[in-house]
Amino acid sequence: MAKKTRRGHLKAMDGQFEIELTINGREAKWRVGASESLMNALRRQGFKSVKNGCDNGDCGSCTVLLDGKPAASCMLFAAQAHGRALTTVEGLGTPNDPHTIQRAYAESGGVQCGFCTPGMVLVTKALLDENPRPDEAQVRRALDGNLCRCTGYVKQVQAVLDAAERLRREKK
Amino acid sequence: MRNNIREFYFPAAVKEAVGLMTKLKSKAMIVAGGTRPPGDVPSSVETVIDITDLPLRHLQADKGWLRIGALCTLEELEKSALLKSWARGVIAQTAGFGTTALARSMGTVGGNVVRPHPYNNLPPLFLALDALAVCAHDGGEETVPFGDILKPDIMRRFGHSWLLTELRVPAHTKGWAAVSTRLGATKSDWKGYANCVVAADVHGGVCRKAAVAVSAMLPRATRMAKAETLLAGAAADEAAAREAEAAVLVELEALTGKSPAKAHAVRTAGVLARRALLQAFSSGR
Numbered sequence: 001m002a003k004k005t006r007r008g009h010l011k012a013m014d015g016q017f018e019i020e021l022t023i024n025g026r027e028a029k030w031r032v033g034a035s036e037s038l039m040n041a042l043r044r045q046g047f048k049s050v051k052n053g054c055d056n057g058d059c060g061s062c063t064v065l066l067d068g069k070p071a072a073s074c075m076l077f078a079a080q081a082h083g084r085a086l087t088t089v090e091g092l093g094t095p096n097d098p099h100t101i102q103r104a105y106a107e108s109g110g111v112q113c114g115f116c117t118p119g120m121v122l123v124t125k126a127l128l129d130e131n132p133r134p135d136e137a138q139v140r141r142a143l144d145g146n147l148c149r150c151t152g153y154v155k156q157v158q159a160v161l162d163a164a165e166r167l168r169r170e171k172k
Numbered sequence: 173m174r175n176n177i178r179e180f181y182f183p184a185a186v187k188e189a190v191g192l193m194t195k196l197k198s199k200a201m202i203v204a205g206g207t208r209p210p211g212d213v214p215s216s217v218e219t220v221i222d223i224t225d226l227p228l229r230h231l232q233a234d235k236g237w238l239r240i241g242a243l244c245t246l247e248e249l250e251k252s253a254l255l256k257s258w259a260r261g262v263i264a265q266t267a268g269f270g271t272t273a274l275a276r277s278m279g280t281v282g283g284n285v286v287r288p289h290p291y292n293n294l295p296p297l298f299l300a301l302d303a304l305a306v307c308a309h310d311g312g313e314e315t316v317p318f319g320d321i322l323k324p325d326i327m328r329r330f331g332h333s334w335l336l337t338e339l340r341v342p343a344h345t346k347g348w349a350a351v352s353t354r355l356g357a358t359k360s361d362w363k364g365y366a367n368c369v370v371a372a373d374v375h376g377g378v379c380r381k382a383a384v385a386v387s388a389m390l391p392r393a394t395r396m397a398k399a400e401t402l403l404a405g406a407a408a409d410e411a412a413a414r415e416a417e418a419a420v421l422v423e424l425e426a427l428t429g430k431s432p433a434k435a436h437a438v439r440t441a442g443v444l445a446r447r448a449l450l451q452a453f454s455s456g457r
Contacts (some may be wrong), residue, residue, distance in 0.1 A: 007182035034177040145272030
C-alpha cells in the first residue's frame with residue numbers, strides 16, 4: 001500500500017487506536033495503544049528483529065524503514081504508521097533464503113552478538129537503494145546512527161561495500 | 173505508560189492543522205519528524221496532530237528567495253544540489269552537522285527551529301542568512317524576520333497557535349561566503365558547546381558586509397552586532413578576523429554576565445568565529 005494521501009483521523013476506543021498499514025508488503029490492521037511507541041507495537045506483533053536498545057533514538061537498534069526511509073521506531077507513536085508502509089528485517093529475507101545484504105553481513109563477519117544487526121541491515125538497504133555505489137565515507141556516514149558495542153564497525157563497513165558489489169553483480 | 177491520548181489527526185492542509193491547534197490549545201501536541209520519544213508526552217495532551225502530510229516539503233529558488241518548507245528533513249537539506257550551490261553550501265553543511273543519520277533522516281527543519289533548544293544548529297544559520305520565517309495562524313499567514321521567532325513571546329506560540337511553514341532566504345545571500353562551525357563533546361553530539369555561523373559578502377579583498385551568529389551558550393541564537401560593525405568595509409584578512417573575535421568575546425561576556433560556567437564556551441565561540449571568518453574570507457577571494 002502506498003502512503004495514503006488522506007489519513008484523516010483516529011479516535012481511541014478503550015485506549016487503543018485501530019490503524020491500517022502495510023508491513024513487509026502485506027496490508028494489516030492493528031490495534032495499538034494510544035501512546036504506544038511503534039517499536040513496542042512491532043515487537044508485540046511479533047517483529048522481534050526490532051530491538052529495544054535505548055528507547056531514546058540514540059542507538060538505532062529499533063530502526064525500521066518507514067516509506068523506504070530509515071526511522072527510529074522508538075521515537076514514533078505506533079499511530080504515526082497509520083496509512084504508511086513499514087519494512088523490518090523479517091520482510092527482507094528468511095534464514096533459509098537471506099537477502100543479499102544479510103548474506104554479506106554474515107559472510108563478512110559483520111555480525112557478532114547480533115543485537116544491532118537488523119537496524120544496520122535496514123540502513124544498508126536504504127543506502128544501497130539510493131546509492132548503489134557508495135564509498136567508504138558514505139557507508140560510515142549512513143551507519144553513524146547505529147551503535148555496535150561488539151565491534152569497531154570495520155566488518156560492517158566491509159559488509160555494506162560487499163553487499164553493494166553483490167547487488168550490482170546481481171542486477172547485471 | 174501514560175495514556176491520556178484519545179485522538180490522532182493527520183491534517184492534509186495547513187489551515188486544517190492550524191484550526192485544530194487553535195481549538196485544542198495545550199491539549200494538543202504537534203508531531204512531525206519523530207525526534208521526541210512518545211514517552212515524553214505531557215499528561216495534559218489528549219490529541220496528537222501529525223503534520224507530516226502537509227505540503228511543506230519544498231526546496232526551491234523562486235522570485236528572489238530560497239524557499240525551504242518546514243517539513244524538509246535535515247537529510248534532504250544536506251543532500252540538496254540547490255543548497256550545495258547556495259552561500260558556499262553552508263545550509264547543506266549545517267544540516268549535516270552533529271547528530272546521526274537516523275536523526276537527520278527523521279528530523280525536520282521546523283522541529284530544529286521551533287523546539288527552543290539553544291544548541292540546535294539551524295537557528296544561528298538562518299539568523300546569519302537574514303532569513304524570514306513564514307508562519308501560519310488562525311488569522312492567516314505572517315512573514316517575520318527569523319530573529320523575531322526566536323524571541324520567547326513568539327517562540328511559545330509555536331505548537332499552540334502558530335505553525336512554521338517555510339523559511340525564506342534572500343537571493344542576495346547566494347554568493348556570500350558562509351561558514352558554519354560548532355564544537356561539541358563528540359562529532360555526533362547534538363548538544364554542542366558553541367555554534368557559530370559567519371556569512372560574509374567579500375569582494376576584492378574587502379568584507380562589504382558580514383553576519384556573525386552564535387548560539388548554544390546563550391538562551392537563543394544571537395547576532396554579534398559589535399563584530400559585524402567592525403567587519404563592514406574592513407579588509408578581509410587575519411587582522412579583521414582577530415578584531416572580530418575580540419568583539420565577539422566582549423559581547424558574549426556581557427550577554428552571559430561573565431558566568432564562569434560559560435567562560436569556556438564563550439572563548440570557544442570567539443575562536444570559532446575567527447576561524448570561520450578566515451575560512452569565509454579565503455573562499456570569498
